[in-house]
Amino acid sequence: MKVPKHISIGDQVIDLEKAIADALEKILAPVAEVICEMERIRRKEYLTEKEVALLFSLSAATLKTQRSRGEGPNYIKKGNRILYSPHSIRSYLRDKAKTS
Template sequence: MERIRRKEYLTEKEAALLFSLSAATLKTQRSRGGGPKYTRKGARVLYLRQDVEDYLHK
C-alpha cells in the first residue's frame, strides 16, 4: 500500500484501493463524463494521484 501512495500515476485498481472506491464506480463516473481527470495510455486508464485527491475533497 505504501508503494501505491508514493506513485504519481495510478491504475484504475490502484486508485480504487487507495481511495476506498470500487473500480466499477470509477469506470461508471468516467463513462458519464464525471469523476476525477484521467488519461489513457493505450488501453490503460491512469489517474494522477493528486487529481483523485482533489476530486474527493471537492
C-alpha cells in the same frame, strides 16, 4: 508476579518468548505486506483503477461509470490503460465532499 520463560505441555517444553514472537510474526507479516504495498502505490506518479480502489476506496466500477458520464476524477488514457494521478483523486474527493 514472575512470568515463566518456558512451559511444559506433556513431554514438550515451549520457549514462551519464541512462541510469542513466532505468533506475532505470523499475524503481522500479512499486515506489513499490505502496508508496504500501499506505501509503494502511494509514491507512484500515476495509479491504475485497482490502485485507486485500494488507496481511496473508489471501486473500479464506480470510476468506469463516472468516466462514461463525463464525471469523476481527471484521468489519462495510455493505450488501453486508464491512469489517475493521486492529486486528481484527492481533488475530486475534496470537491465532492464540499458539494454533498
